[in-house]
Amino acid sequence: MQLLTNRAQLVDRKPMTFIERLYLWNIAKGMIITFSHLFKKKPTINYPEQKRPFSPVFRGLHILNRDEEGRERCTACGLCAVACPAEAITMEAAERKNGEENLYREEKYAARYEINMLRCIFCGLCEEACPKDAIYLSETFAPANFQRKGFIYGKPDLLIPHPIEKPEEYKKALGNRVVREVQ
Amino acid sequence: MFLVVEWQFIVEKLVLIVAVVMISLVIAMYETYMERKVAAFLQDRRGPSRAGPFGILQPVADGLKLFMKEEIIPNNSNKFLFILGPCLAMMTAMMTSAVIPWGGTIDFFGYPVSLQVADINIGILFIFGVVSMGVYGIMIGGWASNNKFSLIAALRGASQVISYELPMGLALIALLMVTGSLKMSVIVGQQADSWYNVLYQPLGFMIFFVCALAECNRTPFDLPEAENELNFGYHQEYSSMKLGFYLFAEYINMFISSVVMSTLFFGGYDIPFINDVNLGHSIGANWLAVLQAMSLFFKTVSFIFLFMWIRWTIPRFRYDQLMNLGWKTLIPLSLINMLITAVVVLWLKK
Numbered sequence: 196m197q198l199l200t201n202r203a204q205l206v207d208r209k210p211m212t213f214i215e216r217l218y219l220w221n222i223a224k225g226m227i228i229t230f231s232h233l234f235k236k237k238p239t240i241n242y243p244e245q246k247r248p249f250s251p252v253f254r255g256l257h258i259l260n261r262d263e264e265g266r267e268r269c270t271a272c273g274l275c276a277v278a279c280p281a282e283a284i285t286m287e288a289a290e291r292k293n294g295e296e297n298l299y300r301e302e303k304y305a306a307r308y309e310i311n312m313l314r315c316i317f318c319g320l321c322e323e324a325c326p327k328d329a330i331y332l333s334e335t336f337a338p339a340n341f342q343r344k345g346f347i348y349g350k351p352d353l354l355i356p357h358p359i360e361k362p363e364e365y366k367k368a369l370g371n372r373v374v375r376e377v378q
Numbered sequence: 379m380f381l382v383v384e385w386q387f388i389v390e391k392l393v394l395i396v397a398v399v400m401i402s403l404v405i406a407m408y409e410t411y412m413e414r415k416v417a418a419f420l421q422d423r424r425g426p427s428r429a430g431p432f433g434i435l436q437p438v439a440d441g442l443k444l445f446m447k448e449e450i451i452p453n454n455s456n457k458f459l460f461i462l463g464p465c466l467a468m469m470t471a472m473m474t475s476a477v478i479p480w481g482g483t484i485d486f487f488g489y490p491v492s493l494q495v496a497d498i499n500i501g502i503l504f505i506f507g508v509v510s511m512g513v514y515g516i517m518i519g520g521w522a523s524n525n526k527f528s529l530i531a532a533l534r535g536a537s538q539v540i541s542y543e544l545p546m547g548l549a550l551i552a553l554l555m556v557t558g559s560l561k562m563s564v565i566v567g568q569q570a571d572s573w574y575n576v577l578y579q580p581l582g583f584m585i586f587f588v589c590a591l592a593e594c595n596r597t598p599f600d601l602p603e604a605e606n607e608l609n610f611g612y613h614q615e616y617s618s619m620k621l622g623f624y625l626f627a628e629y630i631n632m633f634i635s636s637v638v639m640s641t642l643f644f645g646g647y648d649i650p651f652i653n654d655v656n657l658g659h660s661i662g663a664n665w666l667a668v669l670q671a672m673s674l675f676f677k678t679v680s681f682i683f684l685f686m687w688i689r690w691t692i693p694r695f696r697y698d699q700l701m702n703l704g705w706k707t708l709i710p711l712s713l714i715n716m717l718i719t720a721v722v723v724l725w726l727k728k
């Protein structure tokens with residue numbers, strides 16, 4: 196048979212010599228190897244205190260975006276729900292009433308907007324489908340929860356903090372995301 | 379004459395016993411921590427690091443957890459024996475510490491106190507007898523559980539301990555030929571004056587060490603609690619602090635056998651490379667005793683580390699390999715060792 200690599204080694208079937216059958220030398224070799232690991236660098240990251248940096252294109256938890264005046268961008272067009280391969284997004288549209296112009300950017304808005312984080316596969320297609328830059332994926336992931344219903348994120352969980360009322364939290368939620376220009 | 383109670387003597391011994399037991403318990407506690415840390419470091423992990431700085435409160439948390447757990451006694455178990463099992467295991471583990479000399483004599487306000495609970499003239503035999511009783515804890519626990527796995531594990535444990543006691547005893551006989559005494563304090567004294575016994579009995583020490591691993595049910599001889607073959611071994615049905623007692627007894631056994639090995643083969647509380655008596659003259663007997671106890675402690679910890687190092691390096695033996703090693707290798711070896719020692723001792727005395 197032709198060998199594919201040069202790494203193959205013949206199995207040695209010779210009976211063991213007396214020294215080998217004592218095993219002491221081999222045990223000592225193994226113990227030296229384990230001992231050397233005492234001084235090796237530990238790759239562990241102490242998770243809640245230390246966090247691995249995420250790349251800027253990391254696709255984590257969703258965020259419902261606001262514009263610079265703090266109005267919700269979403270118009271409940273449903274394109275994200277259509278694009279979603281896992282069918283994780285549900286929404287209910289509502290019409291903007293008079294006097295709500297400072298809350299919603301367009302004449303239609305999402306009265307209910309839910310994402311089931313257990314169904315979501317974090318593919319980011321909703322972000323690509325959105326014509327209004329109203330949804331994007333942030334650099335965090337969904338924390339653990341005791342109940343299934345705890346993984347269904349509604350609008351209060353998803354909406355970004357108000358940019359004027361809570362500018363610091365807004366900046367933190369925005370992260371180092373490059374804001375796209377949307378007409 | 380026996381009615382004259384020397385209350386000083388009783389108080390002294392009582393204090394010593396309590397101190398030794400407490401120290402053994404605390405050391406066993408921190409052995410669990412050390413085991414986890416050593417295991418973690420050998421595997422490039424960090425080990426317990428949450429409870430307290432560097433996780434040093436971890437054993438306290440573990441103990442607390444075991445106390446809080448629900449106590450379950452299986453319906454079909456023999457309740458008396460079920461409770462007796464862990465008690466016996468714990469008791470035999472603690473009893474050995476009575477004859478070990480932990481240090482020299484300290485001067486307690488003019489009253490000399492020897493740091494040894496009982497300096498009996500059959501010290502080694504006492505240790506040997508108590509250690510061989512340790513098998514009852516395993517056997518009774520496994521039998522009373524009324525569980526096949528526990529029973530198999532207990533049988534394994536019993537036959538293993540009995541098999542390895544023979545070469546251990548034979549290795550000890552060779553050692554006794556060299557020392558000529560069974561008294562622990564005499565053995566330590568001899569080693570302080572001349573070389574350590576490990577230089578006279580290297581093969582005997584090797585055999586003794588391997589047998590000590592087997593007696594303590596440590597890897598590579600941890601067949602009684604081979605968790606991936608027998609679920610959990612002989613203490614499978616145990617819960618709460620009874621389980622804790624079994625686990626604790628094992629660590630105390632490890633501590634005690636480390637102490638015994640340091641005492642018999644590595645000079646006990648003698649401080650190496652230093653003439654203890656001269657040092658005692660310059661710094662006083664009490665400080666010398668403290669230093670000696672530290673020396674014994676250091677030797678013991680080194681042995682405990684060796685035990686753990688071996689555990690996280692060598693895989694478990696198969697059962698037939700274990701028996702082969704015990705009966706076909708160690709017993710003939712120790713017999714040969716005994717014969718050679720006897721010949722040499724006779725030849726040198728002539």
